[in-house]
Amino acid sequence: MPELPEVEALRVFLDDHLVGKEIARVLPLAISVLKTYDPPLTALEGERVTSVARHGKFLDIGAGGLHLCTHLARAGWLRWKDSFPAAPPRPGKGPLALRLVTTDGEGFDLTEMGTKKSLSVHLVRDPMEVPRIASLGPDPLANAFDRDTFAALLAGARRQIKGALRDQSLIAGIGNAYSDEILHVAKMSPFKRTADLTEDDVTRLYTALRTTLKDAVDRSSGVEAGKLKAEKKTGMRVHGRTGEACPVCGDTILEVSFSDSSLQYCPTCQTGGKPLADRRLSKFLK
Numbered sequence: 001m002p003e004l005p006e007v008e009a010l011r012v013f014l015d016d017h018l019v020g021k022e023i024a025r026v027l028p029l030a031i032s033v034l035k036t037y038d039p040p041l042t043a044l045e046g047e048r049v050t051s052v053a054r055h056g057k058f059l060d061i062g063a064g065g066l067h068l069c070t071h072l073a074r075a076g077w078l079r080w081k082d083s084f085p086a087a088p089p090r091p092g093k094g095p096l097a098l099r100l101v102t103t104d105g106e107g108f109d110l111t112e113m114g115t116k117k118s119l120s121v122h123l124v125r126d127p128m129e130v131p132r133i134a135s136l137g138p139d140p141l142a143n144a145f146d147r148d149t150f151a152a153l154l155a156g157a158r159r160q161i162k163g164a165l166r167d168q169s170l171i172a173g174i175g176n177a178y179s180d181e182i183l184h185v186a187k188m189s190p191f192k193r194t195a196d197l198t199e200d201d202v203t204r205l206y207t208a209l210r211t212t213l214k215d216a217v218d219r220s221s222g223v224e225a226g227k228l229k230a231e232k233k234t235g236m237r238v239h240g241r242t243g244e245a246c247p248v249c250g251d252t253i254l255e256v257s258f259s260d261s262s263l264q265y266c267p268t269c270q271t272g273g274k275p276l277a278d279r280r281l282s283k284f285l286k
Contacts, residue, residue: 001057001072001073001074001075001175001176001177002057002072002076002077002228002229003057003173003174003175003177003178004054004056004057004139004140004141004172004173004174004178004213004216004217005178005213005216005217005219005220005232006220006228006229006232007054007056007057007058007059007072007173008054008141008217008220009217009220009221009223009225009228010059010078010225010228011052011053011054011059012221013080013224013225014052014059014061014078014108015051015052017080017106018049018052018061018102018108019049019050019051019052020048020049021048021049021102021103021104021106022046022047022048022049022102022103022104023044023045023046023047023048023049023063023100023101023102023103024045024101024102024103024107025045025099025100025101026041026042026044026045026068026098026099026100026101027041027088027089027098027099027100027101028041028091028097028098028121029089029091029096029097029098029099030091030096030097030098030112030117030119031091032097032117032119033097033098033110033112033117033119033120033121034098034121034123035120035121035122036122036123036124039066039123039125040123041123043064043066043123044063044064044066044068044123046064047063047064047066048063048064049061049062049063049102050062050063053127055069055127055133055136055172056133056136056139056168056172056173057071057072057168057172057173057175058070058071058127058130058132058133059071059072059078060127061100065125066123066124066125067122067123067124067125067126067127068100068121068122068123069121069122069123069124069127069130069133070110070119070120070121070122071119071120071132072110072112072119073112073118073119073120074114074116074118075112075113075114075116075118075119076097076110076111076112076118076119077110077111077112077229078108078109078110078111078225079108079109079110079111079225079226080106080107080108080224080225080226081106081107081108081109082105082106083105083106084099084101084105084107095111095112095113096109096110096111097109097110097111097112097117097119097121098110098121108225132168135168135169136168136169136172137153137167137168137169137170137171137172138153138171138172139172139173140171140172140173140174140209140210140213141173141210141213141214141217147202147203147206150171150202150205150206150209151202151206153170153171154194154197154202155194157170157194158193158194158195159193159194160190160191160192160193160194161183161188161189161190161191161192161193161194161197161205162179162180162183162190162191162263164194165179165182165183165209166179173213174209174213176239176261176263177232177236177239177240178212178213178216178239179263180236180238180239180263180264180265181212181216181236181237181238181239182205182208182209182212182213183205183208183265183270184237184238184248184265184266184269184270185208185211185212185237186201186204186205186207186208186209187204187269187270188201188204188205188208188270189265189270189271189276190256190263190265190270190276191276215235216232216235219231219235220232238253238264238265238266239263239264240264241253241264242254242255242262242264246266246268246269248266248269249266249268249269251266251267251268251269251273252267253265253266254266254267254275254276255278256276256277256278257278
């Protein structure tokens with residue numbers, strides 16, 4: 001799933017390539033993708049793109065006083081193209097979800113792999129009309145997001161720290177991958193309760209959060225949109241690396257599986273050498 005660093009890199013890319021261009025057409029190609037109908041997508045035709053913003057994991061393309069807000073969900077992506085075939089694609093065929101073309105012939109496709117279609121597009125007059133944007137917590141890379149702000153958020157979230165970091169209403173933009181990375185840098189168990197965090201824990205976690213996200217944004221800076229997924233994977237220390245050696249201590253990276261996701265961690269760095277319980281695996285060991 002694209003998270004804050006990748007979406008921020010896409011924002012910068014589109015700011016360079018799309019702002020100032022006139023929109024020729026926007027074609028929805030999957031029934032499930034468009035979540036709003038007023039105003040219609042045709043209202044963007046002939047309008048010039050004036051801004052590209054990010055709200056958590058949402059991209060926000062501004063044109064003609066309207067906002068095309070996109071959430072790429074788990075398997076979505078944005079693919080920039082310098083030109084398109086003359087004939088429009090057939091709706092419902094393949095991973096194509098939406099196409100935006102400028103009068104210069106450039107633009108992008110939104111694609112989504114797999115059978116579970118969660119990619120969403122909203123065309124609104126104000127981004128706050130999108131419920132999931134309106135409910136977002138603060139951006140962790142904003143200048144105002146300091147250590148005391150972070151501490152206050154955690155004080156009101158009585159749960160495991162992994163879940164707190166992923167809660168978009170608490171902190172915007174962090175998902176499964178970067179929460180694993182942040183906790184590894186902070187040398188903290190994903191199952192640690194927020195109520196049990198000491199002042200030193202909060203400071204260490206805040207520093208890990210800021211440095212991990214900033215480093216990921218820096219790595220993504222200047223990378224072509226089509227190569228961002230590969231860049232994200234190469235920058236991961238523990239996430240998606242089950243069975244590999246921890247780059248810090250050399251211990252084997254372990255995994256805990258859930259019904260629709262999994263987390264990865266280093267037992268030496270994060271849990272005092274103790275493996276975390278994995279219920280999906282343990283039922284086979286009885």
